[in-house]
Each structure stands twice: as C-alpha cells, then as structure tokens.
C-alpha cells in the first residue's frame with residue numbers, strides 16, 4: 446500500500462494573530478478588485494498546502510478540516526497529481542475533445558465506468574463543474590424519457606447556475622433575487638431523521654405519494670438527490686429511504702440521478718455513498734474530489750440513456766481538459782493505492798468518539814451525523830432542537846481564527862461540518878478537533 450508522505454511539517458503554527466498583516470493587506474486589495482458577492486470562510490490568504498495543513502502569506506500553518514469543500518481528499522499538492530499535471534501541461538494543455546480528442550478523456554471514462562455502482566454497461570461524459578454535470582444529467586434524462594418534470598428535495602444543493610439554483614432548496618444566499626428560475630422543478634420532503642422522526646420507508650412513502658398526486662409519475666423525467674445532503678447539513682437519510690425511492694423510480698421509468706459531487710471519491714468510506722446504501726443510480730454526477738483539486742466533473746450512467754443523445758448534443762469547450770484528466774487519473778489511482786476509503790472510515794471513528802464526548806459535555810450538540818470523513822454537528826439551544834445559527838457562526842469564526850479551518854452549512858445555518866483531507870495525520874485531526882472542542886466549550890459556557 447502507498448504510504449502517505451508529507452512535504453510540509455504537519456503542525457498548527459501561529460506566528461501572527463489571524464488574520465496576519467499580509468492577509469489584511471490582501472483583504473484590502475481584494476475589496477477593491479473582487480466582486481463582493483464572493484465570500485470566504487477563513488480570513489487568511491493561502492500560499493502553500495500539503496496533507497492536512499494550509500500555510501498562509503504570513504507564515505501561519507493552519508489545520509485544514511475543509512479540503513476546499515471536499516475537493517482535496519488526496520491532499521492539496523499531492524505529489525502524484527502534481528507530477529501528472531506538470532507532465533501533461535508540458536506536452537499539451539488543450540485541444541478540445543470535440544476538435545481533436547485524446548486518450549486521457551477515455552481513460553477517465555473507463556475508470557469511472559468501472560468504479561461507479563453497478564456492473565451494467567455505462568458511458569461517461571466530462572465537464573468542468575458540479576453544476577454543469579447536474580445540468581447535463583437533467584438534459585440526458587429529459588431527452589431519453591421525453592418527459593419534463595424533475596423532482597428535487599428539501600435541503601438540496603445542486604449548484605448556482607440557473608437550472609441548478611432551481612434545484613437547490615435554500616434561498617439565502619443561493620437564490621434570493623436571482624430569479625426567475627427554470628420551470629418544471631418540483632420539491633419534495635427529504636428524510637431528516639433528527640427532525641422528522643420518520644423511518645426511511647415512511648419518509649419515502651410520503652414523498653412518493655406527493656409526487657403521484659402533485660405531478661403524476663408518468664410526467665417525471667428524473668429524480669435527483671444527494672445520498673448524503675451536503676450544503677443542506679450532512680443529512681443522512683433514514684435507512685430504507687433511498688432504496689424505496691430508487692425502486693419506485695425504476696418501476697415508473699423515472700431516471701434516478703445520484704448527485705455525488707460532494708460524497709464521491711472515498712469521502713464517505715466507500716468510493717461512492719450510493720455503495721453504502723446498496724443503490725445503483727441510473728446516472729451519477731461527480732466533481733469535487735475527482736481530480737485532486739483540478740476542475741473536472743462527470744456524468745456516468747446507463748449506456749442506453751447517455752447514448753440516446755444525438756452526436757453534438759453534449760459537450761463544452763473545456764470539458765475533460767487534458768490536464769484535469771491527467772490529474773484525475775493520478776488522484777483516482779492514488780486513492781486506490783493508499784486505500785483512502787479505509788482511511789475515511791478510520792477518520793470517522795476518531796471524529797465520532799471525540800464529538801460524542803463533546804456532545805455530553807456541552808449540551809448544545811443536538812446531532813452528530815455523516816459518514817466517513819464527512820461528519821457534522823448540529824448546534825441547538827440546550828434542551829431543545831431549536832437551531833442556534835448565532836453560536837454556530839461564532840464557533841466557526843473563533844475556530845478559524847485559532848488556526849483550524851472549518852466550514853458551516855445547513856438549511857438553518859447551524860451545522861459545523863468536518864471534511865478533512867483523507868490524508869490528514871491522526872495527530873493533526875485530533876488537534877483540530879480539540880481546538881474546535883475548546884472553542885465550543887468556551888462559547889457554550891461550559892469551559
């Protein structure tokens with residue numbers, strides 16, 4: 446098995462208060478040059494990153510529990526990925542697969558056809574972003590079924606383009622004042638065991654009943670869902686919810702799209718979260734963790750669906766760029782060689798046991814959930830299930846300022862999510878958790 450080697454010292458090291466003077470200078474320049482609509486979670490500006498650390502312009506070394514939003518599972522400067530990128534860039538950066546094609550695209554497609562759930566005949570098409578993959582999965586489903594309606598779920602996040610904004614559930618900040626949105630999108634209740642109290646079969650029956658009454662199964666082209674909802678709050682559906690929905694979709698000729706943009710590529714302890722549920726999606730959308738940080742996205746699925754599209758109906762100038770493909774091949778091979786799915790399961794054990802103790806000590810953690818290296822805490826007012834978004838934001842900000850990068854999420858803004866690089870060391874993860882824990886103990890008044 447490939448051993449994980451680090452180039453930078455794997456340590457939290459603060460040499461200035463955060464943000465330091467050079468980060469503050471860059472923030473001032475940014476304010477005059479970069480659109481205000483782009484936000485950043487942490488106030489520091491990065492110059493170097495490796496394994497579980499990000500080094501900023503002032504020389505501070507931060508613990509990374511975000512992976513650039515579940516992207517750099519193999520590390521942010523994985524040596525195999527960096528070498529593959531440099532080698533490919535020295536020879537050919539772009540020709541456009543739609544003009545003069547190249548082998549790397551085919552190799553990525555072959556790997557994804559093999560790795561994704563199900564042993565049926567598959568095809569793959571490559572894009573640049575998760576939103577673009579989702580848009581194209583919906584295009585394929587509509588064309589192949591001759592139907593228009595698309596079902597999405599409460600707490601869903603599928604991107605920021607017009608169609609994917611329509612599919613995304615949360616108004617602020619993703620949708621507010623950006624309408625009108627694409628038509629023929631219908632939203633159904635998802636399974637949220639901590640809040641709805643339903644078992645998987647009950648939650649699925651409710652959603653199916655509403656689809657049948659409000660849309661009619663024969664009008665539905667596709668049903669799209671994240672097997673673990675990411676931005677919505679790391680919501681793991683109750684057991685049985687997804688298999689019931691998938692069976693019903695198959696019986697009704699509805700294309701089931703698993704959006705695994707955040708959950709894919711070893712993050713949940715399997716190659717895909719669909720594997721954990723025992724479901725086989727008709728189409729699966731992928732991006733984030735696919736290429737060690739290079740922009741690449743994919744739709745993989747049933748050959749009969751993807752081959753139904755007329756030649757020229759799918760594509761894009763940059764989709765499946767040669768450098769991004771070289772990175773994906775190196776990243777996927779590394780994930781297999783270093784057995785990153787097993788590491789994700791190990792990171793889950795460490796995080797859960799620490800967070801369970803923190804939950805008992807503080808009384809403000811309503812729920813600990815997720816899978817693999819995708820674990821979150823839901824922060825509530827003590828003794829209730831009332832979301833505490835204010836405390837959540839305070840804790841995240843203070844944790845970032847103490848040199849540990851964490852992200853928030855959730856429909857109610859009260860989730861702190863942990864997405865460490867899968868290659869983070871045991872000691873560094875534990876230190877990151879302890880910093881988060883001591884901030885939470887302080888702010889929750891149980892120091």
Ligand SMILES: *Cc1c(COP(=O)(O)O)cnc(C)c1O
Pocket residue numbers: 573574575576577579602603604605671675676704705706707732733
């Ligand atoms: C991030 C994300 C997207 C959008 O991906 P982009 O690359 O940001 O366009 C879509 N679906 C899910 C589940 C995501 O987490």
